[in-house]
Amino acid sequence: MPTWIALFRGINVGGHNRLPMVDLAHTLEVTGLRSVRTYIQSGNVIFESSSTSKRNIAKQLSDAVEDSFKFRPGVLVLSGDELSAAIDRNPYTEATVDPKTLHFYFLETVPDLPPDEAISKMAKSTERYRLIDTVFYLHAPDGVGRSKLASGIERQLGIPTTARNYNTVARLAMMLDVG
CATH class of the missing domain: 3.30.70 (Alpha-Beta Plaits)
Known part of the structure; x- marks a missing residue:
């Protein structure tokens, strides 16, 4: 199953769009993602998904947050190869x-x-x-x-x-x- 990185936009900034990472991880696991891990409070999530469409994954993540937390964040999804290429x-x-x-x-x-x-x-x-x-x-x-x-x-x-x-x-x- 492919591993992905989700970079959430505009969460936990200045007291707006508060989203504890523990709650986010739980919400994403409920949607069927596996091995969900977060890094710091700014919305960095690593997970496994059987989907191969970054656009579909981003929509799935935004929908899940909107359903659970009543705001819709922007989400940018990267593959491990894309992150590695950015560093290189x-x-x-x-x-x-x-x-x-x-x-x-x-x-x-x-x-x-x-x-x-x-x-x-x-x-x-x-x-x-x-x-x-x-x-x-x-x-x-x-x-x-x-x-x-x-x-x-x-x-x-x-x-x-x-x-x-x-x-x-x-x-x-x-x-x-x-x-």
């Missing part, structure tokens, strides 16, 4: 020594034409970024909380994204033993 393609490997400064923005699809000029105007002189397939990499050594690029990249790309810092990405890979 990281153009800022030297930034992993300070992993909270390196963020992976996972996109649902590849954007048509990213607006390079608008993106570069948002970036600080200390920030580096690159879009590779469905991952936007951002190295923000001054902190992602102070980055206009971090807060505006989804709008610029025009595609739903969900970001995770390198600590989280590496931990998920370790949990999968893929990278």
Whole structure:
């Protein structure tokens, strides 16, 4: 049975869309997923599913949360190979020594034409970024909380994204033993 990673968007942020991970894991197990494991409170879930459609899995997860918790989160689903490829393609490997400064923005699809000029105007002189397939990499050594690029990249790309810092990405890979 394939193993998948679900990255939930906008849960447990600022007291909104509260979703304890223990409750989420139980809810997902009830829907038929197996070996459900969570990592930290921001909605990172590893599980097994017999489905081979990421779109169907994402819908199943959103439906289950909506039914049980009365809000519908966005969910981005990745295979272990996709997570491994994202790590392998990281153009800022030297930034992993300070992993909270390196963020992976996972996109649902590849954007048509990213607006390079608008993106570069948002970036600080200390920030580096690159879009590779469905991952936007951002190295923000001054902190992602102070980055206009971090807060505006989804709008610029025009595609739903969900970001995770390198600590989280590496931990998920370790949990999968893929990278």
